[in-house]
Amino acid sequence: MAAVLIDQVTKTFRQHVAVDNLSLQVPRGSIYGFIGPNGSGKTTTLRMIMRILYPDRGLIHVLDDAGQKSRSILDRVAYLPEERGLYKQMKVREVLRFYAELKGCRHSRSAIDDWLKRMDLGTWANKKVEALSKGTAQKVQFIATVIAQPELVLLDEPFTGLDPVNTEVLREAILDLRRKGATIIFSTHDMSVAEKLCDLLFMIYKGRKVLDGTLESIQDAYGNDTLRVHLDGPATLDDLPGVAKVTDLGRWQELRLASGADSQQILACLMQRGQVRHFELIRPTLHDIFVRIARPDFNEVDKVHA
Amino acid sequence: MRKMLVIAVREYLAAVRTKAFIIGLVIMPILMGGSVVVQWLLKDFHDIKEKHFIVVDRTPGAQLVGPIKDIVKDYNETQTHDPQTGKQVQPRFDVQSEPPSEAIDEQRVDLSDRVATGELFGFLDIGPDVLEASSAADARKESHSIRYQSNRPTNESFPRLMRDKLIAKVQDLRFDAAQVKTPREKVRRIMQPVPVESKGLTRRDHEGKPKDANDQIRLAPVAVPMGLMMLMFMIIMMSATPLMQGVVEEKMQRIAEVLLASVRPFELMLGKLLGMTAVSLTITAVYLAGAYWSAHEYGFAEYIPGALLVWFFLFQMLAALMYGSLFIAIGAACTDMKETQNLLWPVMMLAIMPMFVLGNVLQEPNSAVATGLSFFPFATPMLMILRQSVQPGVESWQPILGAAIVLATTLACVWAAGRIFRVGILMQGKGAQLGEMMRWVFRG
Numbered sequence: 001m002a003a004v005l006i007d008q009v010t011k012t013f014r015q016h017v018a019v020d021n022l023s024l025q026v027p028r029g030s031i032y033g034f035i036g037p038n039g040s041g042k043t044t045t046l047r048m049i050m051r052i053l054y055p056d057r058g059l060i061h062v063l064d065d066a067g068q069k070s071r072s073i074l075d076r077v078a079y080l081p082e083e084r085g086l087y088k089q090m091k092v093r094e095v096l097r098f099y100a101e102l103k104g105c106r107h108s109r110s111a112i113d114d115w116l117k118r119m120d121l122g123t124w125a126n127k128k129v130e131a132l133s134k135g136t137a138q139k140v141q142f143i144a145t146v147i148a149q150p151e152l153v154l155l156d157e158p159f160t161g162l163d164p165v166n167t168e169v170l171r172e173a174i175l176d177l178r179r180k181g182a183t184i185i186f187s188t189h190d191m192s193v194a195e196k197l198c199d200l201l202f203m204i205y206k207g208r209k210v211l212d213g214t215l216e217s218i219q220d221a222y223g224n225d226t227l228r229v230h231l232d233g234p235a236t237l238d239d240l241p242g243v244a245k246v247t248d249l250g251r252w253q254e255l256r257l258a259s260g261a262d263s264q265q266i267l268a269c270l271m272q273r274g275q276v277r278h279f280e281l282i283r284p285t286l287h288d289i290f291v292r293i294a295r296p297d298f299n300e301v302d303k304v305h306a
Numbered sequence: 307m308r309k310m311l312v313i314a315v316r317e318y319l320a321a322v323r324t325k326a327f328i329i330g331l332v333i334m335p336i337l338m339g340g341s342v343v344v345q346w347l348l349k350d351f352h353d354i355k356e357k358h359f360i361v362v363d364r365t366p367g368a369q370l371v372g373p374i375k376d377i378v379k380d381y382n383e384t385q386t387h388d389p390q391t392g393k394q395v396q397p398r399f400d401v402q403s404e405p406p407s408e409a410i411d412e413q414r415v416d417l418s419d420r421v422a423t424g425e426l427f428g429f430l431d432i433g434p435d436v437l438e439a440s441s442a443a444d445a446r447k448e449s450h451s452i453r454y455q456s457n458r459p460t461n462e463s464f465p466r467l468m469r470d471k472l473i474a475k476v477q478d479l480r481f482d483a484a485q486v487k488t489p490r491e492k493v494r495r496i497m498q499p500v501p502v503e504s505k506g507l508t509r510r511d512h513e514g515k516p517k518d519a520n521d522q523i524r525l526a527p528v529a530v531p532m533g534l535m536m537l538m539f540m541i542i543m544m545s546a547t548p549l550m551q552g553v554v555e556e557k558m559q560r561i562a563e564v565l566l567a568s569v570r571p572f573e574l575m576l577g578k579l580l581g582m583t584a585v586s587l588t589i590t591a592v593y594l595a596g597a598y599w600s601a602h603e604y605g606f607a608e609y610i611p612g613a614l615l616v617w618f619f620l621f622q623m624l625a626a627l628m629y630g631s632l633f634i635a636i637g638a639a640c641t642d643m644k645e646t647q648n649l650l651w652p653v654m655m656l657a658i659m660p661m662f663v664l665g666n667v668l669q670e671p672n673s674a675v676a677t678g679l680s681f682f683p684f685a686t687p688m689l690m691i692l693r694q695s696v697q698p699g700v701e702s703w704q705p706i707l708g709a710a711i712v713l714a715t716t717l718a719c720v721w722a723a724g725r726i727f728r729v730g731i732l733m734q735g736k737g738a739q740l741g742e743m744m745r746w747v748f749r750g
Contacts, residue, residue: 052566052732074568085561089320101312102568144564 002061003028003152003183004049009058011044018044019055020207026185026200031178033198034187035286037294041207042187043082046154049185050079063151075104078150082157082187086141088130092121095129096144103148115143119169135166142170146177153177155186159193171197191287203290210293219283226288227255227263229270230278237273242266247288252278254288309569310577317581321548322588331592334540354386356398357427359464360417364406364434371403373475374430374468381467399464414455421457428456428464439480528668530601530609531695534618535660535688537593542625542657545586546633549578550646553637553731562731571728575638579630579720586626590619614695617705621687624709628684628716629657635723638730639738649740660688671696681708683715722747 004026011019019041026032034042047053048060051074065073086095093112100108116122119139129137138161146153155174159167174184174197188194194201195215203211211218229237230252237246237253242261247254257263263281270276284292321327363371378399386396407413417429431453440450452472454465474494481490506527511517556562565574594615601607636649659682660667667676671693677700680689686708693700729746730738738746 047563047732050567052563077567079564079567081560081563081567083560085556085559085564087320087561088555088559089324098312098316099564099568102309102565104308141564 001028001064002026003030003063004185005059005061006045006049007059007061009045009048009055009060011041011048011053011055017207019048019204021058022204022207022209023058024202024209024212026183028183029178029181030199031174031184031186031197033194033201034185034204035189035191035194035201035211035290036187036204040294041204043156045204046079046156046185046187049154050074050077075148076150077152078103078145078148078154080141080145080153080155080158082160086129086137086144089128091126091128092116092132092140093125095140096147099144100147103150105148108147111147111149112143115147118173119143134161135163138162139166139170142173146173151182153182153184153186155184157188158186159188159190167193191285191290195286201286203293205293211289215286218286218289222284222289224281224283225257226282226284227257227266228278228280228282229253229255229276231270231273232275232277237270240266240269256284307573310573310580313565313569313574313577314580314584317549317552317578318584320552321545321581321585327585330544331589334544335593335596354394354397356400357464358400358402358425360420360426360429361401361403361432362406362413362417362429363403363432365432365437366434368403368405369437369479370432370472370475373479374472375401375403377467377471377475381471396463399467418455418457421455427458427461428454430454430468436476437479437483439484526609527697531668531692532664533597534614534695535664535692537590537597538618538622538625538688538691539657539661541586541589541593541622542629544589545582545626546629549582549630550633550637551643552578553634554640554643554646557638557641557731557733566731571731572724574731575631575634575724575727576720579627579634582630583623583626586630587619587623590622594618609695609697614691617694618691620709621691621705621712624712624716625687628687628712628719629653631716631719631723635726635730635743638723638727639733639743640730641733649738649743652740656684660685660692663689664692667692668696672700677704680704681711683711686712 002025004024006022006024009019009022010017022041022045034045036042044053048055049062051062062073063076087098090098093116096112096115097108100106100112105111112125116125119142121136121139121143124132124136124140129140132140138158142155142158145155153174158170158174162170171193174186178184186197198215200214201211201218202209213221227243231237237243237255240246240255242258242265243255244258244261245256247256255266257266267276267279270279361371361374363369378401382398386394386398388395404413404417414431417426420426421428433447433449433451433453435444435447435449436452438444438450444450452468454468456464477494478490481493486493505518508516508518553562556565562574569577597610598607598615601610632653633650636646636653639649640646660679663676663679666673667679667689670676676689676693679685680693682689690700690705690708694705725747726743730743
């Protein structure tokens, strides 16, 4: 039984196709990462799941709504928008009670206390939102999102602007929600978080699905085609035979093999060029795959143009 | 439905619990009565700089220059100082004569220039035939009258002095010319104008003795209707403007998106509208209670009957819903407060319209024009209350029909605003134009 089932959904704004014939299945109890460049359709997809927007074509099933377009199912779904908003003039506790009531949860007092304590926000309970720092406000917003014990949680960029300590607190909270049976969908630009946290990953680019599956399956699809090398001293590697692209990461270079190239031959070439300190055949990182899809020329020395 | 109430309650508390609300509640009436207070406070501050005037006397032999100088001399000696303290409280006048020129217009331009530079305060131009005993028709001609020219038309002290005193001098000269035998004083007494005074109705006081209405009560038949209409306008603005600001804020802070994850756009809008209406009715209740109390305290309760207050409450509620929905739609279509100004003016025109016709309606509350205007839905709440509160009031079917028309308009406005709100509330970046908003209404 899927928590969310997206079936051939298309959404167009005027001439711009924001989501193009998208199908996706989010299993219950999973943490699903949505990645993709800005403007690729992530937020539109999340908004359609929330029924803030309606698809032009296709169907979206949420939990066990049996295909009805009713919004009452939304009491069991929570949404943290990317540019999150709280009423500045309200006190933290009031704003949390308000959002709980909007989800139909009337007795939220003890839950609010638990969450404030857990997020280390106890001293802020009776302060106005406008007095909070950005990171603190973000934690409050997260509590506002999950206060009504949702079964499905949609988080749009929940980690932006958080320091490492708070990132850890939030990560722990998300994992805890999953342990209690919730399904979590979150979008992020931070590939390392996505790699660590997500059971499944989905990448959307220009409204189309370009990746979908576990990290392993995605990496397998791209194969062991990347070399991470470190040479002493300056060395130009642009013209190495059998290398399609060179990405200079500063402390080391990543070489993407041309199809059919032999890594051992490249090693031999490298040894002629200089002192090889490090040579490793790796699977491409999610970051690498993302960049390859979204911006093929990003920070890369393209052999064709060199 | 329940979520709508959650929104409405938050909206209401957010508005009512602010200091600005409490302060506004107190300050508004002070601002309205403020001009009176300021005048009272400034009554002891006087400009006592001497004012210079020129007289151009075109009568044969310039016979009025002397009398005018006498009048001014007498004024300077007796009127410019406070008799108790001896302190100067009014400016002295200085009058110089200038011979009339044949080029009348040229002379007037020259003198006007001297007024414009500040050298003179004004000048008198006395027509050549002023001293003739003329018919009423002739008296209106320029040659038979005195012009007072100045660029400060609001300062009446000099022309008033001339009006009061110069007439007798002119009459004296006319008596001389006509060689009237009857003593002048007798003629003046015969010609003494009879005052016609406006008074309120005479009632019996609590001891049963007939009693005249005092001046305060005499003003009530005009002051009460005007006050009620201004009050309604003020309350609409006091509650609708923060509502619109709230919508813009929710858009800017992206709160709207969080809310829409829980409630339908129409529920959200309706909740906000109900909250705002409750705010406006709270203000209404406070002010009406104040008005009712002072009406009883100062004895003009008969001009604020209970039924009128009930109608006021009802019309205020409808006006809040009607204008509130328009303000909400504008807020939803804009991305910051500056943009709202462009879209707001048509709505403001509708709201201010009753003010423009206030005078006419007060004069003739049951004329065809006043009656017709009071059925124009956006003006109905204010104009109907105005007409109802002017004696003798309106026929009872009129406010009922008016309320029905406003109710229908309100429903249409709420529906249209809902369509605009649904599209606008998620829109970021650029605000919408009026035409675009109309498209949202009709095509969704």
